Amino acid sequence: MIKTALISVFDKSGIVEMAEQLSDLGVKIISTGGTEKTLKQSGLDVINISDVTGFPECLDGRVKTLHPKIHAGILAMRDNKEHMEQLEKLNVDTIDMIIVNLYPFKQTISKEHVELEDAIENIDIGGPTMLRAAAKNYKDVVVIVDPQDYRKVLDEIKENGDVSEKTKFYLAFKVFNHTAAYDALISSYLKEQAGIEGYTDSVTITFEKVQDLRYGENPHQSAAFYKEPIAVKGSLPSAIQLHGKELSFNNINDANAAVECLKEFEDIACVAVKHANPCGVGVGDTAYSAYIKAYECDPVSIFGGIIAINDIVDKAAADEINKIFVEIVIAPDYTGEALEILKSKKNIRVMKLEDIKKKNTKSLDYKKVNGGLLIQNSDNGKINELKVVTNRKPTNEELKDLNFAWKVVKHLRSNAIALAKSGMTIGLGPGQTNRIWAAENAIRQAGEKTFGCVLASDAFFPFPDVVEAAAAAGITAIIQPGGSLKDDESIELCNKHNIAMVFTGMRHFKH
Incomplete structure (x- = not known):
């Protein structure tokens, strides 16, 4: 039976109605500060926290509920x-509900130019302490942290005279x-403010659910989409969906791959992605010309893929895109005509991401393994000098x-080879277990376009076989990290076939 409730909330949505109905049920209400004022203005009889503790609120409200008469209750x-017996001896009353x-x-920290002092003042101390105490004693205390649970609790009290232990346990979990x-x-904010670099002895990360998904990578897998609590500009969770059905697990994963590859380019660019790998990338003077270049790299794989463009999509680009089926188009904006053209197809998802070019240079990359977690800096490495x-x-x-x-090759799964010419990819070889297969696949895809093109490799050549394949295909220049024990053999073969080769001193494995 709930006789006494302590209510102290910053988010006051629904609290007056909740308190009124508790009062109607005969529940005595204790409150603090702004919550007390709000409830009293609504005509409710509320007991001030100091009348319970016998001690005034102090230190600008920093100390209100941190008292034995509250926590013992x-x-x-x-x-x-x-x-x-101890409560009776100490003249302490029980508290049966904490809201x-x-x-x-x-x-607070989401605001631009927030001062550290403001952030510190908005770290709650008494609130979490009461919540945790009540949750620990869930069998005897109903604890509510989410206004969405007010109705559920009230319904149970009205129907059964109390809240079930099952519901109490659920609320304690919350x-x-x-x-x-x-x-x-x-913790994350203070680490950043303190300028702490490297990897701490323990790590705790938090994300907020955006939505449940129909299923995961496959229909037999359940899934949900979460975002970082503080909005990251230019990231997929910040995109607005303008048209189309809900995004799927694979849609989100592929769209993220497209957006991240797109961020490599300052020029107008288009990236087409299929199964998390770019299948076509092009730069041009317009969204239309960039899209045409991306499409022409692989007109087969782009079907059912993701299209990301870093410029306003106009009528010309939209008309071309609509000639095939694509799952998603994502861009910083669309002309009115372009949007209507794309919306004419029921199943296409049209996404708007205003800051699509913005890079998050401080982000971390997480990879879950069974029983553990790998954490690394995101691959934001830039070439200092080409050799x-x-x-x-x-x-x-x-x-x-x-x-x-x-x-481009940086965003292909390893082992990876990318062939390019005149600002467009013409052949891509991702995700092979050896480098020569990746090269052969890219060359096969490009066909006769290889003559006069360039080749990029995400890691060094362990053997000169890729150079041999490149020479046979008419490739004229190669970029790769270098560092192999057999670099000299590859260099000698390049010289033999008049191929220019440069070393980056940096690799881009992507597993």
């Missing part, structure tokens, strides 16, 4: 005779889930294409 086990939500730490996320966000290792230097046009191909 929460933590006392009702079926423990000694506990109840608390916390200072808006996330909202508390510890909430406070863990709250503390993880504080020409052959007799022939690349021409200016070749150098431009080499840099273009290098940006």
Whole structure:
């Protein structure tokens, strides 16, 4: 039976109605600060926290509920005779319900130019302490941290006179889930403010659910989509869906791959992705010309793929895109005509991502393994200097294409080879267990287009076989990290076939 409730909330949505109905049920209400004021203004009879503790609120409200008369009333086990005798001896009343939500730490640090002092002041201390105490003693105390649960609790009280132990346990879980996320966000923020680099002895990360998904990679797998608590500009969770059905697990994964590859380019660019691998990339003077280049690399694989463009999609681009079936188009914006053209197809998802070019240079890359987690800095490495290792230097046009191909190969699954010419990919070989197979696949895809093109490799050549294949295909320039024990053999073969080759001193494995 609930006789006394302590209510102290920052988010006051629905709290007046909740308190009114509790009061109608004969529940005595204790409250603090702004919550007390709100409830009293609504005509409710509310007991001030200081009248319970016998101690005034102090230190600008920093200390209100941190008192034995509050926490003993929460933590006392009702079926423990000694506990109840101690309460009587100490003149402490039990508190049967805690309704608390916390200072808006996330909202505070989400503001631009927030001062550290403001962030610190919005770290709640008393709230989490009461919540955790009540959740620990869930069998005797109903604890509510989420306003969405007010109705559920009220319905149970009205129907059964109390809240079921099952519901109490569920509410206790929600508390510890909430406070863990709250503390993880504080820890992450303070680490950043302190300038702490490297990898700490333990790591706690938190994400917020965006939506449940129909299924995962396959229909027999369940799935959900989560986002970082603080919005990351230019990231997929910040995109607005303008048209089409819900995104799937694979849609989200593939769209992220397309957007991340797109961020490599300052020029107008288009990236087509299929199964998380780019299948066509092009740069041009317009969204239309960039799309045509991406399409022409692989007109087969692009069907049912993801299209990401870093410029406004106009009518010309939309008309071309609509000639085939694609799952998603994502761009910073669309003209009115383009949007109507794309919307004419029922199943296409049209996404708007305003800051699509913005890079997050401080992001971390997480890879889950069974029983563990791998964490690394995101691959934001830039070439300091290209080292020409052959007799022939690349021409200016070749150098431009080499840099273009290098940006693309970084986003292909390893082992990876990318062929490019005139600002477009013409053949891509991702995800092979050896490098020569990746090269052969890319060359096979490009066909006769290989003559005069360039080749990029995400890692060094362990053997000169890739150079042999490149020479046979008429490839004229190569970019690769270098560092193999057999570099000299590859260089010698390049010189023999008048192929220019440059070393980056950096590899881009992507597993």
